[in-house]
Amino acid sequence: xxxxxxxxxxxxxxxxxxxxxxxxxxxxxxxxxxxxxxxxxxxxxxxxxxxxxxxxxxxxxxxxxxxxxxxxxxxxxxxxxxxxxxxxxxxxxxxxxxxxxxxxxxxxxxxxxxxxxxxxxxxxxxxxxxxxxxxxxxxxxxxxxxxxxxxxxxxxxxxxxxxxxxxxxxxxxxxxxxxxxxxxxxxxxxxxxxxxxxxxxxxxxxxxxxxxxxxxxxxxxxxx
Amino acid sequence: xxxxxxxxxxxxxxxxxxxxxxxxxxxxxxxxxxxxxxxxxxxxxxxxxxxxxxxxxxxxxxxxxxxxxxxxxxxxxxxxxxxxxxxxxxxxxxxxxxxxxxxxxxxxxxxxxxxxxxxxxxxxxxxxxxxxxxxxxxxxxxxxxxxxxxxxxxxxxxxxxxxxxxxxxxxxxxxxxxxxxxxxxxxxxxxxxxxxxxxxxxxxxxxxxxxxxxxxxxxxxxxxxxxxxxxxx
Numbered sequence: 299x300x301x302x303x304x305x306x307x308x309x310x311x312x313x314x315x316x317x318x319x320x321x322x323x324x325x326x327x328x329x330x331x332x333x334x335x336x337x338x339x340x341x342x343x344x345x346x347x348x349x350x351x352x353x354x355x356x357x358x359x360x361x362x363x364x365x366x367x368x369x370x371x372x373x374x375x376x377x378x379x380x381x382x383x384x385x386x387x388x389x390x391x392x393x394x395x396x397x398x399x400x401x402x403x404x405x406x407x408x409x410x411x412x413x414x415x416x417x418x419x420x421x422x423x424x425x426x427x428x429x430x431x432x433x434x435x436x437x438x439x440x441x442x443x444x445x446x447x448x449x450x451x452x453x454x455x456x457x458x459x460x461x462x463x464x465x466x467x468x469x470x471x472x473x474x475x476x477x478x479x480x481x482x483x484x485x486x487x488x489x490x491x492x493x494x495x496x497x498x499x500x501x502x503x504x505x506x507x508x509x510x511x512x513x514x515x516x517x518x519x520x521x522x
Numbered sequence: 523x524x525x526x527x528x529x530x531x532x533x534x535x536x537x538x539x540x541x542x543x544x545x546x547x548x549x550x551x552x553x554x555x556x557x558x559x560x561x562x563x564x565x566x567x568x569x570x571x572x573x574x575x576x577x578x579x580x581x582x583x584x585x586x587x588x589x590x591x592x593x594x595x596x597x598x599x600x601x602x603x604x605x606x607x608x609x610x611x612x613x614x615x616x617x618x619x620x621x622x623x624x625x626x627x628x629x630x631x632x633x634x635x636x637x638x639x640x641x642x643x644x645x646x647x648x649x650x651x652x653x654x655x656x657x658x659x660x661x662x663x664x665x666x667x668x669x670x671x672x673x674x675x676x677x678x679x680x681x682x683x684x685x686x687x688x689x690x691x692x693x694x695x696x697x698x699x700x701x702x703x704x705x706x707x708x709x710x711x712x713x714x715x716x717x718x719x720x721x722x723x724x725x726x727x728x729x730x731x732x733x734x735x736x737x738x739x740x741x742x743x744x745x746x747x748x749x750x751x752x753x754x755x
Contacts, residue, residue, distance in 0.1 A: 302626075305622065305625055305626060309611070309614070309618075309622050312614060312618060313611060313613045313614060316613045316614065316651070317613045372611065372613075375607065375609075375610070375611060375612060376605075376606065376607020376608060376609070377605045377606070377607030377608060377609030377610075377664075378607075378609050378610070378611065380570075380573075380575055380603065380605060380609065381603075381609035381623065381667075382626075383575060383595075383598060384573060384574075384575070384598045384599070384601065384602075384603055385598075385599070385623065385626035385627055386598060386599030386626065386627055386628065387626050
C-alpha cells in the first residue's frame, strides 16, 4: 500500500510540476483572495491582523477545492480510470498517494499565504511551532476529506458543482479548529483557549478521514 | 480447467440495459479470437467484462481461473486492455507514462526498455509530452505499456485504429509472438481483413449474444492461421 501511495503521489506531483497549474493559477488565486479580503474588510491593519487566521484558512479551503478538482481531472483522461483499476495498485494506496500529493501542494501554498499575511496584513508569525502543527494536521484532514469527496463526486456529471457542496460543510470543523488554533498561536483570538484542544480536534478529523478514505476509495473507484 | 475464458449465459448490465444478454463463449489458452459485430453489439462490453471492469450479474464467468462473479478484481493484474482511449497522462512524457504504468504493474525495467524500443518510442519521442503526440503515436505508447506488463490475456479493442502501416505490422507481429508464448488474445475489430489474418477463430456478436460462432466464416476473411471453427459452450 505505501509503495503504491508513493508511486501515485510522485506521478501526481510530477504532473503538477509539468502543467504548472498550481504555480500559475492556484497560487496567484490564493494571493488574490488575500488582497480581496483586505479590500473588502478595511485598509486598517488592525482589523486585518485580528481576522488574519480566519482569512488564511478560508483562502486555504478555497485553494483545496481547486487542488482536489485538479487531482480528479488528472484521472479523467480517456481510459486512465480503467487503467488504474487494472494496474493492480491497491485502492488504499491510490487514495493515500492522491491525498498526499494534494497535501504537499497545500503545504507549499500555506507557506506562500503565510508570507502574504506578513506582507499584506502585517501579521507577526509568533508561535510558529503551533502554527506548523496546525498547518500539518489541518492540511492532512483537508487533503484526505477532499480526495474522498472528490472521488465521490467524480462519478457525477455535475462533479464541479457537487464537490463544493459536499466538501465545504464536511470540512467546517477544520476551518473552525485551525482558525482557533492559529489565533491562539498568533495571540489574536478573543477567547483564552489553549491550542491543544483544537489541535486534538484536527488530529481526530484527519485520522477519521484518512481511515475512511483508505476503506471507501476502492468501492468508490468501482462506481465510477 | 485450461480455458482462458469460460462464459456461460453471462449477463452484464449497463444501467438497466443488458449489454451482454446471456452470452456463451469459451476461449482456450493461446487462442486469438476475433470478435465481430456492428456498433452497439456488445464487443467493448465483452472485453471490459473479461477485464473485470464490468460486473457480471447473471450466469457463469471465469477468466484465467478467476470467478468474475465472486471477485473480479483478482483477474485485473493478469489482463491487458487496449481500449478506445490511450490510458495515458497527457501532461507526462512518454517515458514517464510508461515508467509509471510499468511500476504499477510490477514490470521489470528491462521489459520497459524493450517495449519502448519495439514501438519506436526510445528515440526522440521518449521525452515528448503525450499531449503532443499524434493519435497513432499514443496508440503505440499504449501498446508499449501492455507489452511491458506482459499480461496473460490481451484484450484489444480496435487495435489497428490510428496506427500507420509500420505500426500495424509491429502489432500483428506482437500478437503472433505473445500467443506463441502461451498468452491469449481477444480482439474486437471492424478491420476484418487485417484482424482475420491474426485470428485463429472468429465470433459475431449482435444484441449482446453470439449469433455466429465462426462456422460460416467467409472465405474472403479466412486468415492463414485459422484453426478450429467453433468453440462455443
